[in-house]
Amino acid sequence: MNNGTVVRLSDVHKTYRTGEMEVHAVRGVSLEIQRGEFVALMGASGSGKSTLMNILGCLDRPTAGRYVLDESDVSALNRDQLADIRNNKIGFVFQNFNLLPRTSARENVELPLLYGRRGLTNAQLREKADAVLASVGLEGREDHHPSQLSGGQQQRVAIARALINGPEVVLADEPTGNLDSRTSIEIMGIFQQLNERGITIIMVTHEQDIAAYARRNVMMRDGLILNDHSVSQRFDAAAELEKLARSTNES
């Protein structure tokens, strides 16, 4: 583990070509993120946030520019190499959870381990998955299928899945987009706890309220970074939840 820069983007471009049309989704982004940061990526719809996240998550390759993740250049890797990076170094949390249906929480969390090269036994898989599930507050829910879990619980399963391989960085594209405000704060609470433990988190959000749980906010517009600043009045999820509980008791 190094303590320096986890993510370094230098003049990254992404151009989509659909027939005659060219869409310049990302037009020269340079960005450095240090280990242990908690970054919220913001901006209007269509400003290129998801495109940038996909590149950060090694789901996609930049059309131009360099991406160095954990001191190795990943901008020119092939499909399989990118898959291995995703497996080892990245945990992805999606807006719509993307859990396997009709599959227990435990088996969903085990999934990245199955594609890892560690050759764990079923008992070892289970032990690891249960431990991570417990760490996101889902003890006793290991055997539940996604359809038996609330949205917030499903997102916790997804977070557990992102954490199981001990990633360098957790990426979340609108992780609270499908959740109500209370559950959103709970998820932010989990992110803050993880971040306290030193895990680097980059998340996309539309909501100022949610971005305020991060330490640093990056604003995008038209495929470029508009501004980049640290959060001055940071929200603490535990405190916010308490406030919320009190206000519901009063009314």
Added chain:
Amino acid sequence: MRVGSTFNIAFRALRRNKLRSVLTALGIIIGVAAVIAMVGIGNGAKAQVEAQIASLGQNIILVFSGSTTSSGIRTGWGGAGTLKIEDAEAIRREVSGVTAVSEEVVSTTQVAAGNQNWFTRIYGESADYLDIRQWPLADGSPFTPQDVRSANKVCVIGRTTATQIYGNDDPIGQVLRVKNVPFTITGVLTPKGLSAQGVDQDDIVIMPYTSAMKRVAGGTTLRNINVQVGDANQMNAAQKQIIDLLRQRHNIRPGRDDDFTVRSQQEIADAATATTNVMTGLLGAIAGVSLVVGGIGIMNIMLVSVTERTREIGTRMAVGAHGRDILTQFLIEAISLSSVGGVLGIIIGIAAAKTIAITRHWPALISPGSIVIAFLVSAAVGIFFGFYPARKAAALDPIEALRYE
């Protein structure tokens, strides 16, 4: 170890869709069961036919009256009435290597004893017939050459005829009226069972051919002559000698067709085997079609499944699955379905073949080879029909797959 977890992944995926997995495997189960049962029945029938032809006896040449045309199509063996008793005697006398000859006449008629009637087949034969056919008596004694010379009114009967007329009583020494002529029963034959054509071979009365011609059937010609040769090596020579002898005796000029037909037991066996082979092949082919249909069923389900599970595939790729992992997963799913279906199909096919064999009194011949082939074919069906959908799944782009609705 990666392969191990891919198996794990594939089995988990199959378990998630139990009903669908079972229904998909059903196509293969039916296909393989049909192949195993059909080929088993076909082979059983073939073995039955072969056993029967073998039971004609060893080194047998059959001479039928009536000709085959030059194109080889028979106009009806035993039809034309061209074989005389003297022809048989000439064969006995002049053809080298001949050890036994039986003149044969056949008719069907009513037989009776007491108040019991029965319609049965009457075979007129020489005293050598039971030796030639290797058909021993269960009880009593055969008729003798003396009986044949004197056209005595004696006969031996098959088990079916015996039970139909005498029930549980001992028929030996009893009088059987054949066309109202009283014959004394000297022996009862050992049972032979049904022939491949479903004819009861034990429903028979065998008597001296002289008695049959004089007292039962009338007529002066033989239906056929059964000739036994001492040594298999002499068969061809004997066959040729018989043809030459009979052509000469019947005054057939060179270039004209024979008015008789000579067939060795081997030729009859070959013809029958060829027929049953065609039948087995046809049955197998029809069953094979159902196996292919089962395979297409697998492909269909796998294709639907790839489309339906696009998001799942995207998710798997997002957490680190290689294209190859996805390919192997879908292939393993397809092969598991087809080979589990194959094993079940083999079991059901064997059961079906045995059941049908028992009801038709056939041996069910399921060779280990056909089981191995059926299993390999079903696994191959899985690979063949699973590969295209699997490759389609593996080629998906992770982002597109994740975004798929």
